[in-house]
Amino acid sequence: MGADERTPPRSWAERLGRARRGRLARALGEAAAGWLGACLPGLGGFFLAALLLPPGRAVSGALAAAAMAWILATFAWRILRPLLEWPTLPRYALWLERRAALGRNEFTNALALERDARWETSPVSRDLVALALERAARTLEGLPLSRLHAERRLLPPLRLALLGLLPIALAWGFSPSRSAEAARLILAAGGPGALPALELSVEPGAASVARGQPVTIRAQVHGSRRPSGAWLEMRRPEGTWSRSPMDRQPEAPAAADSYLFAVRSLEGDLEYRVRAGWAESPVYRLRALEPLQALGYMLLYESPAYTGIPPRREAAARGDVAALEGTRVTIEVAHRRPGARGSLRFDDGTGSELLAEAADRLAGAWTVERAGRYCVELRDDAAAQIWRSDSFRVTAAADLRPAVRMLAPAPAIRMPPEMQVALEIEGLDDFGLTELALVYGRSEDQPSRVTLERWPASSAPRDIRRRHLWNLAELQVLPGQELYYYLQVLDNDPLHGPKAGETPLFTIRFPTLPEMYAHAEEERRDEIRALAETLERQTDLQEELGQMARELRRDERVSWERQQQVEALLERQESLAGKVEEIQQSLAASQQRMENQNLFSPEILGKVREVQELVAEIQSGEFHQALERLRRAMESLDPQELQRAMEQLQASQEDVAQALDRTLQMLKRLLADEQIDRLKEQAAALEARQAEVNRQLEQGGAADSTRALSPEERAELSAQQEALERQLEELRSQLQELADKSGEMPDIKQALEQLLAQPDSREAAEQMRQALQAMEQADRSGALKFGRKARQGLQQMQQAMQQMTMQIDMEQLEAIARSLYAIANRLVGASQREEELLSQSGLGPRDLARRQQELYEEAREIGDSLVAVSRLTPYVGRAQLRALGEALERIQRSRDAFGQGQRRLGEAMAGEAMRGLNSTTIALLEAASQCSQSACNASVPSPFHRLQTLSGQQQCLNQDTQQMIGACQTPRLAPGQQESLARLAARQEMIRQGLEEIRGDLQESGRMMGDAGRMIEEMEEVVRQLKAQRADPQIVQRQERILSRLLNAQRSLRRQDETEERRSRTGEDPGPRTSPLPVEAGRSPAEVLQRAMLRGSQDPVPGEYRRLVDAYLRALLRAR
Template sequence: MDHSALSPLLTHLAALRRRALGLTIFSALALGLAAGLMSVLLWVLLEALFFLSPPWRTGLGILALLSTGGVLAFALKRHLPVLLSQHRFALFVERRCPPLQQRLISALELSGTDPSLHSPALLAAASERATALLRTTDPSQILDRRPLYAYLRLLGGAVAIALLCGALFGDDLAQAAQRCAHPLTAYERPPRTLITVQPGDLEVIKGDDATLQVHFAGDKPRRARIERRPSAEAPYQTEELVVDRADSVAYTFPQVQRSFHYAIAVGDDRSPEYEVRVIDPPAVKRLRLHYQYPAYSQLPDRIEEEGGDIQGLPGTRVALEIAANKPLSKATLVLDDTLSIAARLDGATARVAFQIERTGAYHIALVDRKGATNRDPIRYAIQVREDQKPVVAIVDPGRDSDLPESLKVLLKAEASDDFSVEEIALVYRVNNDSEQRRALPITPQREVLISHIWDLSAANLLPEDRIYYHLEALDNNQVAGPQKGQSRQYVLRFPSLYELYSEADQAQQEQLSSLDELAAEGQAHQEYIERVRRELLKSEELSWEQKKELESTLTAEAERARAVEELAAELEKTIDSMQDEGTGSEELLDKLDHIRELMGDIATPEMQQALADLQKAASDPDPRVLAEALKRFNEDQQAFQQRLDRTIALLEQVRTEQQLRAIVEQAAELARRQSQINRELADGQSGLRQQLQEGSLQRDTERLAEQLQDLSDSTAEQNPALSEQLAHRAEDIERKALAERMRQMVRQMRAKSPGAAQQSGQALAADLDALAEDLQRMQDEYLAAEKDQLSRELRRAMRDLVQLSQRQESLFADARAQDQFALMQGTSHVVERIAAVGERTLALAPDLRATVGYALREMHDAAQRLGQRDVQGARHFQRKAMRYLNETVLLLRESLDNLAKAQTPSAFAEAMQQLLGLSEQQSQLNQASEQAMGQMPGSSLQQQIARLSAQQQGLMQALDEIARSLRGHRGAQQRVQAIQDEMRDVLADLQRGRLTQRTRQNQERIYQRMLDASRSIHSRGFDEKRRSITATDQPYVGPTALPADRGQTPDLWREALRQALAGPYPEEYRALLRRYYDQIYQDLQVREAP
């Protein structure tokens, strides 16, 4: 048979069969996979649902495998037999391709038979026709792919179901699949709820919160339990956790302080036990501060180990050493939450330094090696203590005041600073002129005491000029620059003599008025008491009203005595003021001081005792006792009244002399002021100051004319001649039109006519000089006339007393009572004249009045004895009366000598000069004592002490002479008395052969007291003037700081030298002071040398 036609058919049929076989196998595999996936899913689902035992799990697994294999075998068995048989496949093709019409099957069957049995051509034709039909037929028409697609869809559905179950029950199915993968392994049945805790074990910083995230799988619970215990051995503490069927919930252990174990339990499920481990955060365990203060503060370095607050000056460098509780990886100093300064680390120690400039705060940020930071670090304060300004206060004079006569002002001030006062300057200006500065010498220290004599004599001051001054103190601040402190500003006013004398005259006038009132009141009381005494003698009883009125009168008398004492104190103030301001001569001040002593003696102890006895007798029922007390009191009250009258008369006399002296000195001052203005005009100065001064001069000239007229009026009755002269001088001022010419000179200066102003000034100066000379001459004539008149009165009294003494002597032979009474009457007339002189002068000897009084008393007793014819008894009293008369004559001679010396200054100034000379001798003696203290004990030292004792004894005697010459000068007497007391102690030590440090200190005090006592003769006006003012709030000007010496022993010698040089001593004694103290220091250095 020709196989050429049959071969293509077979080839095409074989290809078609291979394709059909592949399609069948793929379809079977898809079906098998779908069945296997569903079987396994069912198996896993059953395992997840029922947690099967290994036999069931294994059986279901085998069943699932068998099911899958059966489905696959069934699918293959159904289609593979057709594909494996060519004949059966050809029949399959014939059925699927009807156009073949048995040609394919016929060709295949005939090809295997004997060719003789069929037609080859027919077979070939059938084969070709079948091949052609197969080639033109679509394979998909023969091979059906729909089963494959259906199986693939089934497989996809199975996969989708598996994925859905995995999504819904992923964890359960995964665990079930795990168990199914090991079907023979026995597993414990898992809980219904699966708990997962994140992060499980954890570390937290002590005090922080520990937060957990708890996940729930399976049966979602409504509540869970938190089981907690501090250690693995301790029992659990349970706390409920609300879940409310959530998949997860967060839980926080707040502010964990200690480590603990915990677990989460739900129903039959319980998580593993986890541990929360607490670690301590880094913290500052100790802080050490090292202060390095600015150099200017001179403060030593300081270390603080308690606390962390910083206090210091600006510019202070603070080094911090930070000790932490664990090793650190980083430490930072944070200033005011802005500036960070990294610290140097050394394990658990950090060091950092910075400089403080302003107040603020800081904290320390720490990081340990695990990255933990210190929580809420402590904020420490930085308190910058600002360098305070120096405080300076003027304590003397410490108020607005007038310039003293010497134009030297003693300034005492205190300055302090928290570190050091470097400089103090006196800043002042005259009126509205520019300020001037004068540096005061000081030793820089924290507290400075200043005593400086400010000499304004070279300032060319004129009356009514004002000096505005204050002190400025600078400290030693070298960081921000020196700071300045300023005292309160005060004013020194240069008063005119008119003002000074007006104040003194007004004070005296007030005192005189008060004394006049007291005298008038005393006269009325005296008359009333005498009237009461007489009525008492008549009626022998006083009514209740009379007793009350008497008590009131006695109370008034006691008040009157106290008022006189107060006036004496006020007069003492007036004397001090006049001495400070230089408005009284030494003689005039002496008189006022004697008058003050008289006022103090007006209310005698006898009168005060009589008043007390009278007050006591007023309550006595015996009228005779009261009458006797009234008599004694009336006698003492008469003496009181006489002393008061004499004091008033003396005050009036002294006031007249003071007013006359004031007029003379004011005229001289007017001339001096005019000359000074003329000199300034000649220097080209014709500004506002000169105009104001000339205007002030014009007003004072008008006041001088008024004073002359007032004094003329007041002396018209007392001294008509003086009154007439004063009136003529007042008329001369008006006639020469001095005030008008001064106004004209002011107008010329304003009109810028210096030549005309100078010409007017020169003429005015000449007239004022002439006026001053004329007034001075008038004063001298008045004082000489007063002295001459008083001398004549005293001489007359002396002659009369001599005659009376002779007559008293003659009565020894002819003793008649009437002659003795006549002699006593004559003596009384002399006493009255002496009393009249005593009202005009203080030159009378102190014992004069008492002595002549004793003479009168003895004459009276002698007359009584003669009246009783007791001649022998009378002669005794006559002899005593004659002796007292002779003593009175001698006292009158002494009074005449005192009056003759009254024209020259009193002995006070001379005594002060002598005392100043003694101070130099005491200084030399002190130096010798200092040298003797350095000698070794022995006979030589005792000889030296003996010589020192003799020298000190000589100074003591000289001091006694000075003390006797100062009688009547109470203030000076008290100072000399204090020196005598000190000198007696020193002399006692030296006479015992002892020379100790105490002796040396006493000698130094003697020397200092001598200088102080002699100060008043060289410079007045240094003592503070006492004034009475209404109480007001005053700023505190006392010390403001601790002592600068910090309790160290002061250098007494240097302090004594400083005080001595600051004192108002004459220039001739300053060199002496310096030599004296220099010698002391040299001796001390020699003694301390090794």
């Protein structure tokens, strides 16, 4: 509390003065609030102006002056003016009386009485004055002074003040840095702090740069409020400034702006500075210096004389050296610093001075003796500068080891059927090769080394590429064994001696016959799976294309999504085309392999070629044209052209799907035929081995047929007979398994079941068991008796299997021929009805359209029948199916034309349809004739099978001979071994006699077998050696050569048979023909065709061949 409040007032004036001071305090508060309410909104406006106006000293001064003027004006008006007009005490008394509505001037009179009381002498007067003063005091104390003093409310001006502060607070909250800059702009009052803070960094600043080098000047401007650009000012020393804008970099960080300016070539000293708005960098200087460094190197290599390498000079950016030991290296160092000197510093502490070759070139030389490192040192004594290069590598190379590689064959291969391997060889050495050798051997033998080629050291080639045909027929490699080999080359190194280079180890394996058959069957199954998958994917793709074509008809334009769908469809279609190409390549490879390995008969190989032709037809030129047309339509984005292209592709896809389905069915049929052919060969091999067992029994008892079997004979023959019995059971199991899996081919299934139902194989198995029992009892005659019966049963089984395969082929071809004749007959009928329709001039268009619809439905059923037949034979190709499809399309167009009243167009389309039906009929008759001819050819036996049987017998004989000679450890043979050699000689003689018979039959038919004479001579020599009881390993080598020539003879016979192979052809106009009969007079061509087909459908085999076929079948029945 103040002193006036702690001490009670002694007079009225003091009481009234204290009230007046309360009024003053209230007035000052009201003035301050009013000043704030007027000043702060104005300052908020100045702050907003500072935010919006660009920064500058003029703007800062103007804003500061305006803000100060506003503050002073509002202060003077709101605060000073009320203070200057403050009332005296009497006036305050009058104001208070008016404010309190006192009507008697009580306060004013009390002031006057108190002032004049000191002049009163009368006690009464003094008492009256005191009473008046006391009354005035009570009145003053009863007044609400605080309410009377409040002339104005404080809240409204304070609200205005808060409203004035509101924009400042909001701006500060959103951007403190910008708000601080605005406040600084006002407070700086035009001084240096008026502008926002900018930090300007410049690179490279003051620097020294090599003359002619480019320089990039970079500047970064940091600050919250940055200018929109930067300028580079440059000048030559003491020159005038030039100004260029700098390029702004978009990848600059958010807190800075980055600029650059590229000086392409600094040719002299340059001063520069950077300006960015109100910021300016110091002046920097770029100094252009001639660099003290090596600009490049020239290396001269002088190799030792014995290498024959001429001197070589090369320019390099580095001084790395790679040379042979003893090479003299001369290095030239280019530089630009006048008066520079240099030297070479090696890592062993030695050095060599560089001599000046020219004003800008130094040179030095040394001989490479070891590997190490060195550097080039340049010195400028005048500038007291030294420059050292990077450490360069010195590589001292020795004479390298030669290299050799085998380009072909693969590291692990099967023994080729021709017993020859082509070695593709590449050899390389740095100075020359002197020898190429082949090292080979089996795992159980010592390796053999054969020199293939030698070269003198003086003219040794540095690289070679050779092709060596390695004949394996002379090597003793049996089926199931492996031959290891590698190549070796030697170089002409005179210092360290010849070094050898070798290839990795390669392997050649001679597969067994079961392995060959298993591999071929697995490949065929893979082809079937791949083709089935391709057909399924093609069908799905065809449905998607149809759906897409229907949707495209409803679209007015080709959308981007539709384009992507078509592109994806094209890619998938091309992928399927690649899959078909892979299948075609697989078929070609399997055919080649089958031909080389003599696995199957020529008939099977002919069927493989037919399937290959079908696969080749799948991807016709029209199919690729349809794809290309669709691709072009996609590029043009023409909806109509795209629709037509898709319709064309749909038609091609349908052809492809049909071809895939046909090929798949024929592949399945081919697999079954191959399996039957394999089982036939197994049956023939069983019969041959049983014959060999019988011959051993006969040979062993030639002097006395009742002589008992020796223990050695009993053990050996029992093992052979037991193995034959087991193999026969396996053969029957395989036949039954094949029958069970042939559900899709009922003719094969039925034929196999009939074959298994015949008693031949069961009786043969029973005779084998009885022969085995007789052998175990040492009964030679009983074993021979049952062995002969077993062989007879096997022969009958083999003949039955041969008859079965021929019968299956003939019945299938006959059924196909009959079906083709029947389809052609129906086509002729359709053609006749089309001809009759054209002659019906009295029918109206609607009746004509109705009859064309009936004809279309009939022709479509005929087409379905033709498609079903085409799945069974290659004789019905795409040409016949397409011709019939075009005829159907013309019938449909003729129907539509008649329905629309266009009679002329309908008749024209009907005429074309009739001609199409006739051409298809002729083509089908040609196909039916081919089927009949093939049925006749299938009934004629080939000597190929007889030679194939001899090859199997020779292979078995080779294995037995190898085992026998390996068992002969001493020159003196035991009696049992002598008998075994005699039996081997008898077997070889039987094979020789069989070959003589085949050669004679071939000579009678005008055909040749080139190596037959040499094979017979080899066989005679083997027989003489075996009869002489000589267990010579050369016998095995002769037999291996015999087997190799037998296999070659098989291939030769097969190629001759291929000249008569079956081939399918598209329908053509056959021209004059003798069957059917010539056109009869008075009949239309359609009627004549129909009569010919009725005759042909009765027997698909022409008459001139029927007699031969019947005679052959009767001979087979008699053999049973």
